[in-house]
Amino acid sequence: xxxxxxxxxxxxxxxxxxxxxxxxxxxxxxxxxxxxxxxxxxxxxxxxxxxxxxxxxxxxxxxxxxxxxxxxxxxxxxxxxxxxxxxxxxxxxxxxxxxxxxxxxxxxxxxxxxxxxxxxxxxxxxxxxxxxxxxxxxxxxxxxxxxxxxxxxxxxxxxxxxxxxxxxxxxxxxxxxxxxxxxxxxxxxxxxxxxxxxxxxxxxxxxxxxxxxxxxxxxxxxxxxxxxxxxxxxxxxxxxxxxxxxxxxxxxxxxxxxxxxxxxxxxxxxxxxxxxxxxxxxxxxxxxxxxxxxxxxxxxxxxxxxxxxxxxxxxxxxxxxxxxxxxxxxxxxxxxxxxxxxxxxxxxxxxxxxxxxxxxxxxxxxxxxxxxxxxxxxxxxxxxxxxxxxxxxxxxxxxxxxxxxxxxxxxxxxxxxxxxxxxxxxxxxxxxx
Numbered sequence: 001x002x003x004x005x006x007x008x009x010x011x012x013x014x015x016x017x018x019x020x021x022x023x024x025x026x027x028x029x030x031x032x033x034x035x036x037x038x039x040x041x042x043x044x045x046x047x048x049x050x051x052x053x054x055x056x057x058x059x060x061x062x063x064x065x066x067x068x069x070x071x072x073x074x075x076x077x078x079x080x081x082x083x084x085x086x087x088x089x090x091x092x093x094x095x096x097x098x099x100x101x102x103x104x105x106x107x108x109x110x111x112x113x114x115x116x117x118x119x120x121x122x123x124x125x126x127x128x129x130x131x132x133x134x135x136x137x138x139x140x141x142x143x144x145x146x147x148x149x150x151x152x153x154x155x156x157x158x159x160x161x162x163x164x165x166x167x168x169x170x171x172x173x174x175x176x177x178x179x180x181x182x183x184x185x186x187x188x189x190x191x192x193x194x195x196x197x198x199x200x201x202x203x204x205x206x207x208x209x210x211x212x213x214x215x216x217x218x219x220x221x222x223x224x225x226x227x228x229x230x231x232x233x234x235x236x237x238x239x240x241x242x243x244x245x246x247x248x249x250x251x252x253x254x255x256x257x258x259x260x261x262x263x264x265x266x267x268x269x270x271x272x273x274x275x276x277x278x279x280x281x282x283x284x285x286x287x288x289x290x291x292x293x294x295x296x297x298x299x300x301x302x303x304x305x306x307x308x309x310x311x312x313x314x315x316x317x318x319x320x321x322x323x324x325x326x327x328x329x330x331x332x333x334x335x336x337x338x339x340x341x342x343x344x345x346x347x348x349x350x351x352x353x354x355x356x357x358x359x360x361x362x363x364x365x366x367x368x369x370x371x372x373x374x375x376x377x378x379x380x381x382x383x384x385x386x387x388x389x390x391x392x393x394x395x396x397x398x399x400x401x402x403x404x405x406x407x408x409x410x411x412x413x414x415x416x417x418x419x420x421x422x423x424x425x426x427x428x429x430x431x432x433x
Contacts, residue, residue, distance in 0.1 A: 028068040029117040030127050033414055034134050036061040036114060040410035041138040041188070042178050058406055062106060065113035072120065084364045084420065088115065091357040098350060099312035111413045118417025123425045128382060128418070133208070135411075136199045136215045139192040143218035146177035146185060150225050174227045184405050186228030187396040189219050190235050191411060194388035197242070201254065202381060213257075220265045227279060229287065230399030234392050291340050291399070297322045298344045309351030315339055318348070342397035342404070362394065365416060372423035383422045390415045 036058070039045055045058040092108045121127040153173065174182035196219055199212025223235055239258075246255045269276055297319045301310060310318040316336035320326050330336040339345035347355040369387045373380060393412055396402055403409045 025068070025072045026121065026124060026127060028064075028071045029121055030130060032061065032064040032068040033114060033118050033121060033131055035064060036110070036410050037131070037135060037138060037414060040407045041142055044178055044180055045406040045410075046180055046184075058110070058410070059106075061410075062109050062113075065110060065117065068117055069113050072117070084361065084368065087357060087361040087364055088112065091354070091361050094354045094357055095312065095350065098308070098354060104312060107409070110410065114410065114413040115417040115420065118414045119421035119424070122382075122418045122421030128422075129204075131414070131418070132195055132199065132385075135192065136196050136212060139189070139196055140211075140215040140218050142177045142179065142185070143189065143215070143222040146175040146222045146225070147218070149173075149175045149177060175222065175225050177222070179405075179407050181405070182226040183228045183230070183400045184402075184408060186223060186226035186231030187234075187393055187400070187402055187408060188411065189223050189226070190231045190238070190392045190396055191389045191408075191415070193219050193235060193238060194385040194392070198382075198385035200257075217261060217264060220261060221268070224265070224269060224276070228399075230396045234395050237395075238388060238392060290337075293323075293325070294319070294337055294339055295341060295344060297326065298339050298341070298348050301348050302344075305348075305351060307351045307353060309347065309349045309354065312349050315345045315348040338401050340400045342400070342402045345401050345404070365420060366391070368423045369419045379422050379425050383419070386415055386418045386422060390419055 039057050039061055043057045089112070092112055096104045096108045098104075118131070121131060150173070176182045176185045179185040179188055193216065196212055196216040200209055200216050201212070203209035203212055223231060243255075243258060246258065298315070300322060301315070301318050305318075309315075316338055317330075319339075320330050320336050326337055339348065343355070343359075346358060350358075366387075369383065369390075372383050373387055390412070393402060393408060393415070403412055
């Protein structure tokens, strides 16, 4: 009886192509960044809470980010370290070694990895446009789901999944879409608006520009129903700045587009004016009073532990015994009352030392970005929406603990990397002139 040997598997062209992709630095970096954004926006990574969130779907991206970084190093794609790099590593080193655990390590891998991968990709036009287009598409998808949530859902996803303790519905349910929380969703939309506007006006074809306009419209329609006042304020500031710029340049086409967009967004608010204003006044009174109260206790906690803080993730818990009201809140909710100011929370937990390192990084990054915006060159057009988007999330973080949420954490570090890469590209181009 003869034994039939299996025929040897031939290495096909498709196999070889996949193998080449796995060792090519820029395609791997693009895959890591784009997959991270997809999961951050649509994958609901915060469905699992902070103490176990390393096991969320985003863990898939950590492996890819690590692999892409290794490929970059093996292919000798090096970034010359500068002051920003030293500040970045110092901030993450302090954050990680101050409280070493799976969560802080995951933050360091994702933050540093995405920052440098996005920074390198920003220097290549096709990869930059791929990231920005993907982000715009994700914004449109999340906004569509948010509007469907408003129309068809009895409660928002945060309430249905028990991810957070949402405010009482009162009149309207606040929409959170796949980002699971209204404040997070509002901050994401405010961050995405400059990018969607960039696609609307700077797209390479009419189809891409229409796609950008549709995403911008969906974004604008969704923001009011998050009832996130910080996002409303940031969006209004960006809109006013953009209108002043258009008036200065006398760009009538874009001005007309902005007016039409404003009319379309205001129409549903006009029909729903009474319930929307009632909901706004209820939310305004309760949220402002609550934040002012908690911020006062946060300052007390900072004064008690000014240098090194109370420890990573221990900020809200450290304030429970400062007030009967905070103690009662912790007993009736799944967690203590949040600080609702990312910077206050950061200094409370990491102390002046950790906070100073992080703020130094932000100052250096925005300084480099601002110099790039005012430096002539082709990079300038791409820098503006990235700069504005990053500024939007940093301003919005004054009203809630923004980067505690994985979704915004990932978006923040991708945008920070894009800003760093584009500004470096502009500086290098200026040096060649």
